[in-house]
Amino acid sequence: MGFLWHGALAAALVTTTLVGFRLDGSEATLANAAAIRNDGMPPAAERFRLSAGDRSCLVTKFDVSDTAARLTAEAACDDVMAGMSTVRSWQETPDGAVVLSDSRGAVLAEFAIADGAGYESFEPRLRPMSLVEAGG
Missing domain, CATH: 1.20.5 (Single alpha-helices involved in coiled-coils or other helix-helix interfaces)
Known part of the structure; x- marks a missing residue:
């Protein structure tokens, strides 16, 4: 027992x-x-769909201030434009343009406010892209 x-x-x-x-x-x-x-991160981040032709990916904007923000991009962004997955910075200029740069500060693309919602690239000229809020 x-x-x-x-x-x-x-x-x-x-x-x-x-x-x-x-x-x-x-x-x-x-x-x-x-x-x-x-x-210290905001509870919600802004998400944008980056597109060129039939290719697209998501870019997420964090640490939003009046003119600058930190970015992350999906690996699929390299299919939209080579090197775009390395984007790390969103900088808004006084005229409303958006400059996307990598971690070294090299400019990858520049966008102007589009007629509709979002932005249209003006640099690089050979790869027209759109950047539209993706929501959720």
Whole structure:
């Protein structure tokens, strides 16, 4: 009888330990998620669809100020224009144009406000592109 009791006690201890480790992992995951949400980033970012011909990708605008913002782009943006996946900066000029640059500050493309919603590129001239808010 004592052997059975000791076996049940050992099984209960192992189960409690495993559940405890699992809870510790969940708490760590929750703590990391809270840290990500509370790191000063705005809760919502602006998303734009960058298109040229039948190719398109999403560009996400963060850290929005009056004239400058940080950008990230999908890898598919290289299909729209070579090197466009390296875009990291959105700079608005006083005349309303938008300049997209990489992390070194090299200008990748420049856009003017379009007749409709969004922007149309004027540089580079050989690769006309549009930049339209994608929503959600």
